[in-house]
Amino acid sequence: MRIVTVCGVGIGTSAILKTNAERALDRLMLEADVTASDVDGVAAAARDAQVVLTSPELVDRVRAATAGLHAEIVVVQNYFDVDEIASVLESSIG
């Protein structure tokens, strides 16, 4: 399974989301390869991904960029809330 985390420029926030998504996956005892990406690169990064995690502000751009791909786009409000990330991941892939 592949998960892509997206922020505007692909540094910083997407890296935090990647770190906390990995933590959430551990908690759910799920295995996945998590990659950080920027909005411009998400179409390539998400080509073989099942889930794309991003923020409410970026979700429209991410949806537009990944139109036609199979990945489910999932919104995370608080990037530091591992409970929230675990809960959205569980409902999309668990």
Add this chain to the structure above:
Amino acid sequence: MPLPPLPDSAIAIAVDADDWRAAVHAAGSALAASGATTDAYADRMVDVIEEYGAYVVVAPGLALAHARPGPEVLAEGISVVTLAHPVAFGHAHNDPVQVVVGLAVRTAEGHVASVAELANVFNDDAVVASIARATAPGEIRALLGAPSAGDAGGGAA
């Protein structure tokens, strides 16, 4: 991997910012003062928010201001600015912002481990309020677990 050094010059406490741009500029000034970036980096961080919106407000009260790696970045660095008055960035859930962390990285690849360290710190949801209340740079360094010294490598400190 530890956080980059957080010298006193990279910390500004109880800054009076009128709006989010001023708050981001304060984080940029602190990065420049520590030698991590040139002055122009602050404008790059504002550009990112203007282009993509307030997604940099990654948790309640906390903005992680950053821009792409580029010539404005002289060394990996972070800065911390606490605001005298909370400022709205335009985020639907995490406004208003009390603490702005500025982040400068030289390459998109090399930074993940140090940013992961920030994730470790801020996963404790009481930390933002504790940083906002801090009255001395040493308190903020202790809360973040950041080293104080170390030449940022960018020249003027």
